[in-house]
Amino acid sequence: MKYFIQTYGCQMNYSDSERITTILHKMGYTKTDGFQDADLIILNTCSVKQKAEDRIYGLGEIFAPMKKKNPNLKIGITGCMIREASGIRNEVKHDVFRIMPTIDFVFQIKDLMQLPEILHKLHHTEGAEEVKDLCSYFHIDPTVTNLAQVFIPISSGCNNFCSYCIVPYARGREECRPMADILDEVKKAAKREAKEINLVGQNVNTYKPDDTDPESGESPFAQLLRKIDTVEGVDRIRFYTVHPKDMTDDVINLYGELKSMVPHIHLPIQSGSATVLKRMNRHYTPDRLRELVQKLRARLPDMSISTDIIVGFCGETEEEFMESCNLIEELKIDLIYVSKYSERKGTLASEKYKDDVPAEVKKDRFFRITELMKNISHEYNQQFKGEKVKILVERIRKGYADGKTPEFKMARFKADDPKLIGKYVTIKVDKPMEWCLEGKAV
Numbered sequence: 316m317k318y319f320i321q322t323y324g325c326q327m328n329y330s331d332s333e334r335i336t337t338i339l340h341k342m343g344y345t346k347t348d349g350f351q352d353a354d355l356i357i358l359n360t361c362s363v364k365q366k367a368e369d370r371i372y373g374l375g376e377i378f379a380p381m382k383k384k385n386p387n388l389k390i391g392i393t394g395c396m397i398r399e400a401s402g403i404r405n406e407v408k409h410d411v412f413r414i415m416p417t418i419d420f421v422f423q424i425k426d427l428m429q430l431p432e433i434l435h436k437l438h439h440t441e442g443a444e445e446v447k448d449l450c451s452y453f454h455i456d457p458t459v460t461n462l463a464q465v466f467i468p469i470s471s472g473c474n475n476f477c478s479y480c481i482v483p484y485a486r487g488r489e490e491c492r493p494m495a496d497i498l499d500e501v502k503k504a505a506k507r508e509a510k511e512i513n514l515v516g517q518n519v520n521t522y523k524p525d526d527t528d529p530e531s532g533e534s535p536f537a538q539l540l541r542k543i544d545t546v547e548g549v550d551r552i553r554f555y556t557v558h559p560k561d562m563t564d565d566v567i568n569l570y571g572e573l574k575s576m577v578p579h580i581h582l583p584i585q586s587g588s589a590t591v592l593k594r595m596n597r598h599y600t601p602d603r604l605r606e607l608v609q610k611l612r613a614r615l616p617d618m619s620i621s622t623d624i625i626v627g628f629c630g631e632t633e634e635e636f637m638e639s640c641n642l643i644e645e646l647k648i649d650l651i652y653v654s655k656y657s658e659r660k661g662t663l664a665s666e667k668y669k670d671d672v673p674a675e676v677k678k679d680r681f682f683r684i685t686e687l688m689k690n691i692s693h694e695y696n697q698q699f700k701g702e703k704v705k706i707l708v709e710r711i712r713k714g715y716a717d718g719k720t721p722e723f724k725m726a727r728f729k730a731d732d733p734k735l736i737g738k739y740v741t742i743k744v745d746k747p748m749e750w751c752l753e754g755k756a757v
């Protein structure tokens with residue numbers, strides 16, 4: 316039987332899909348490249364905006380004729396859209412079944428170990444018993460698709476309850492993975508020639524497994540980074556997501572000390588306004604952000620900093636929005652993932668505040684903050700003109716090979732050989748643009 320997994324959203328979801336894939340392979344499913352000839356479709360969803368959920372609901376219509384053609388076809392949903400019980404349509408109640416009658420089952424990612432049982436009931440597949448031995452989500456060896464850049468979960472779930480966010484309801488409370496397990500996965504990846512290790516968790520700074528060394532004097536996350544840095548073959552470590560309230564000095568101090576800590580951090584600030592941050596339940600102030608950036612740049616003066624910003628959050632005034640713009644300019648943040656606020660039912664914000672910023676105002680703020688970022692990024696990128704940068708090639712597209720520099724800058728050069736994917740190439744930059752550095756391989 317053939318399966319197809321469609322993944323949406325963040326790196327965590329892509330990492331989860333690699334674990335789902337392992338289970339399916341163990342149960343005898345084989346991969347196919349699209350919906351059309353699949354007997355099993357799993358949608359690993361994102362719920363960060365209503366638009367993302369609507370896109371999934373829109374698929375309901377195309378599934379009906381597919382099921383007519385292939386009565387054996389079963390369709391399931393996981394990811395952040397599933398915030399209630401996992402199970403099969405006639406066994407559990409879930410809104411998704413009402414809105415999409417073509418869906419057969421749903422499962423929360425924390426219930427991944429129930430998937431074999433669900434599939435056994437629906438498809439009478441064998442192997443459900445064997446897969447049970449995998450014990451838990453973290454014990455599943457992922458089926459890695461990109462050997463050069465791997466995403467390794469260090470925790471799952473979140474205890475923070477930022478007022479706009481649905482994740483704690485979908486993934487549950489934070490669960491940390493033993494350090495020894497993570498190191499095993501890193502070593503396996505390094506043996507397969509992984510060059511970049513991306514550690515993922517909802518809040519990497521609160522990582523606190525049972526096998527922490529209490530004598531070390533460092534936070535568990537700093538201990539983990541030190542250990543990974545010693546694994547042979549690991550060149551670059553990145554991590555997502557940092558929480559500004561929990562970022563510790565010992566982690567900051569590893570920049571410039573550990574060889575694999577790249578000169579880039581993704582520091583999601585969400586807003587530069589103290590009053591908006593309070594409504595968002597983020598538990599830090601703009602001054603705390605200033606202090607963090609100052610400490611980071613004291614370690615690495617040219618460090619690149621990217622961030623997430625939500626524009627048009629409940630009650631955001633023009634003044635509050637301008638506080639975000641001013642802070643971004645002040646801190647020289649050179650890459651922003653901007654999103655327009657979208658109310659998620661069940662979150663604290665949806666119960667406490669009104670989604671009262673008009674759509675056209677959100678759109679205007681989105682545009683203005685993006686323009687601001689373009690200017691900062693263009694200015695930052697000029698420092699690379701005439702310089703050599705080492706990129707890890709990610710893809711070949713339209714006659715170019717492109718990948719990221721250690722600073723997380725997209726860079727490209729003319730090439731069409733797919734064998735370059737996953738390899739380091741040094742280029743001399745002759746054209747630094749706002750989104751990309753272009754140059755020639757040297």
Ligand code: SF4
Nearest residue numbers: 473476477480482517
């Ligand atoms: S830290 Fe906040 S934004 Fe991040 S997953 Fe947890 S609740 Fe959501």
